[in-house]
Amino acid sequence: MIGASGGEGHAGEYLVILEPGAATEALEQLRSSHRVIQVGSPRVVVVAVSPEETPPSSETPGVVAVSSGALPAHMIEELDEQEALFVAAWTNRITGPEKQRRGDGLPWDAPGFEPPDAPAGPLPPGG
Amino acid sequence: MAGDIGIHEVAIVGGAGAPDVGELVALVAEEGGEATHRYGPRVLIAAVPPEGARVVERHAPGVTVAAEAGAIPEAVTSGLDEVGALGLEAFALRQSDEYAAAKAQRPLDGEVWDTEEALPPDAPAAEEYEVPEAESVPAGARLNGRVAVGIIIVEGPTAALQFTAAERTNAVAEVQNGLTWLGSLVLPTTISRVTWVYDIQTVALTVNPNPADTTWEQREARWRDPALDDLGFDPGQAGVQAYVEDLRTRLGTDSAYCGFFTRYPLGHFAYVPSIGGPHLVMHYDNDGWGPNNIDRVFAHETGHIFGAPDEYTGAPTCECVNRYGFCRTTNANCESCVLGGGVVCIMKQNDWQMCRHTPFHLGFNVKVPIAFEMSRSQAFLAMRNVCLQPTFTGSVGPGAWVYAQSPRAAPKCPLSAR
Numbered sequence: 001m002i003g004a005s006g007g008e009g010h011a012g013e014y015l016v017i018l019e020p021g022a023a024t025e026a027l028e029q030l031r032s033s034h035r036v037i038q039v040g041s042p043r044v045v046v047v048a049v050s051p052e053e054t055p056p057s058s059e060t061p062g063v064v065a066v067s068s069g070a071l072p073a074h075m076i077e078e079l080d081e082q083e084a085l086f087v088a089a090w091t092n093r094i095t096g097p098e099k100q101r102r103g104d105g106l107p108w109d110a111p112g113f114e115p116p117d118a119p120a121g122p123l124p125p126g127g
Numbered sequence: 128m129a130g131d132i133g134i135h136e137v138a139i140v141g142g143a144g145a146p147d148v149g150e151l152v153a154l155v156a157e158e159g160g161e162a163t164h165r166y167g168p169r170v171l172i173a174a175v176p177p178e179g180a181r182v183v184e185r186h187a188p189g190v191t192v193a194a195e196a197g198a199i200p201e202a203v204t205s206g207l208d209e210v211g212a213l214g215l216e217a218f219a220l221r222q223s224d225e226y227a228a229a230k231a232q233r234p235l236d237g238e239v240w241d242t243e244e245a246l247p248p249d250a251p252a253a254e255e256y257e258v259p260e261a262e263s264v265p266a267g268a269r270l271n272g273r274v275a276v277g278i279i280i281v282e283g284p285t286a287a288l289q290f291t292a293a294e295r296t297n298a299v300a301e302v303q304n305g306l307t308w309l310g311s312l313v314l315p316t317t318i319s320r321v322t323w324v325y326d327i328q329t330v331a332l333t334v335n336p337n338p339a340d341t342t343w344e345q346r347e348a349r350w351r352d353p354a355l356d357d358l359g360f361d362p363g364q365a366g367v368q369a370y371v372e373d374l375r376t377r378l379g380t381d382s383a384y385c386g387f388f389t390r391y392p393l394g395h396f397a398y399v400p401s402i403g404g405p406h407l408v409m410h411y412d413n414d415g416w417g418p419n420n421i422d423r424v425f426a427h428e429t430g431h432i433f434g435a436p437d438e439y440t441g442a443p444t445c446e447c448v449n450r451y452g453f454c455r456t457t458n459a460n461c462e463s464c465v466l467g468g469g470v471v472c473i474m475k476q477n478d479w480q481m482c483r484h485t486p487f488h489l490g491f492n493v494k495v496p497i498a499f500e501m502s503r504s505q506a507f508l509a510m511r512n513v514c515l516q517p518t519f520t521g522s523v524g525p526g527a528w529v530y531a532q533s534p535r536a537a538p539k540c541p542l543s544a545r
Contacts, residue, residue, distance in 0.1 A: 013307070019278075021381055035320075035322070035402045036322050037307060037310050037311075037322060037323065038303060038307065038322070038323050038324075038325070039273075039307070039322060039323070039324040039325065039378075040327075041325075043394075046303075046307075048307075051428050052475045062522065068486040070497065082325075082326075085299055085327055086299060086303075086325060086327060087297060087298035088296045088299075088300075089296050089297070089298075089300035089302075089303055090300070090303060092296055092297065093304055094299045094304060096300075100206060101416075101417075101419050101420055101477070102415065102416055102417045102419070103416055103420065103421065104414070104475050104477060104478075105471075105476065105477060105478050106442075106476060106477050107376050107439050107462075107475060107476040108427070108437070108439045108476055108477065109440065109441050109442070109473065110476075111437045112415065112417045113416065114395070114413070114414050114415060115437075115439060115441075115442065116396070116397035116398070116414075116416070116424045116427055116428065117395070117397070117398055117399075117428075117431070117442060118343065118394060118398035118400075118476070127245075
């Protein structure tokens with residue numbers, strides 16, 4: 001079994017904002033030094049950094065900002081709508097409270113719950 | 128003796144640096160035996176008489192032959208690859224008292240397959256029960272490399288069909304969370320490297336739900352097709368396919384799929400219309416699981432997109448016969464098929480864990496065999512064991528062997544120099 005340690009999956013993540021005009025080269029450079037796990041747009045990416053690794057540096061050519069939390073407002077204003085939504089979502093994940101989950105650990109077909117997959121066949125009457 | 132099948136089997140295990148045990152298959156046959164299971168380059172299970180087993184062991188330095196898995200020294204099994212370890216573990220399980228006891232009390236032992244007390248092992252008529260076609264459950268792509276994910280939030284004209292800004296943000300955050308977890312399962316020394324590349328769209332429609340929609344497709348098409356039109360694509364599955372293909376091309380990824388979030392009435396709150404994709408559908412409220420579990424449900428449905436079957440009892444794909452996913456392996460952690468119900472897995476329950484079988488369905492976490500010293504046939508088998516498609520270039524020296532990650536992909540990586 002893998003992933004047994006569970007967790008909510010955001011330890012050691014950094015948001016990196018790249019220069020629009022140099023994003024392609026900067027992203028390639030970033031890939032060579034870090035594990036890029038999410039790409040929200042060509043200039044908005046998330047990297048995973050393990051405890052023994054060094055986080056990316058905002059001093060690197062082509063990198064505008066490196067953040068482990070909320071971005072400054074003036075930087076968010078420079079993002080387009082999709083990028084802003086992606087950054088807001090990431091910030092919520094990183095800075096939000098610990099999750100309270102319904103049905104944590106239960107089988108998908110546990111009593112009282114519907115499994116997330118469609119049962120075969122037609123819709124039930126009134127369904 | 129392993130299991131209750133009345134065959135005397137032995138495990139033939141190569142130590143680190145020993146020759147590939149595949150080379151011993153012919154010798155086993157010469158000794159009156161038969162190789163029954165091969166698990167990678169270091170583990171072979173064979174039905175062979177005791178004297179034959181001794182001949183095999185004498186012939187192959189560094190190889191241990193044992194009728195009991197527990198008799199194999201740790202020094203021999205040290206560093207065993209995952210496939211070999213799994214095969215040996217299964218061999219040990221079949222020798223255990225627990226397994227023997229379970230086999231001694233088989234339910235309906237001796238009953239005809241069409242007994243009234245159980246469904247027969249063959250698929251009933253399609254109209255009674257939807258089961259995947261044997262050996263041909265579509266796999267989708269291999270979960271590896273850059274994966275494009277289209278998130279399409281589809282809103283309607285009334286408040287009940289709309290999302291607040293916080294809900295839109297939360298939907299994206301949940302997807303990020305679920306896929307970050309999935310990508311984090313990459314093991315070192317495997318070829319898997321997953322980066323999720325996003326396209327996020329919000330579409331506001333003026334169309335209302337129609338209570339006359341009585342089928343899954345009618346309900347989905349009610350909002351899906353206008354949304355596709357808004358994005359510049361044709362209606363129907365063809366339009367979804369075109370959008371996803373456009374994503375893959377535009378974002379330069381190895382594979383692509385998309386997830387629709389909506390509050391329009393659906394046939395079910397979360398589903399993929401077909402295993403293998405290319406799209407999934409989720410109601411934002413996420414039924415009784417709630418929006419806080421969208422991450423796990425999205426990860427679960429992504430499993431289906433990449434070919435993984437369900438593992439909870441009652442799901443049509445939780446069965447023990449068909450082969451699934453990229454590596455075409457059976458659903459070996461299906462609750463209905465495995466002793467004790469199997470282990471915790473995202474395909475079985477609401478948890479952040481994955482069984483060791485689902486990666487094979489996803490084509491995920493594959494170790495490329497070191498084929499430098501292998502013959503052509505050995506390299507072929509070794510690569511096929513981990514679902515790589517080998518190609519012999521015809522040349523000699525470096526680059527003589529290449530592999531691709533799927534039969535459809537162009538060969539990418541030089542593998543050996545023989």
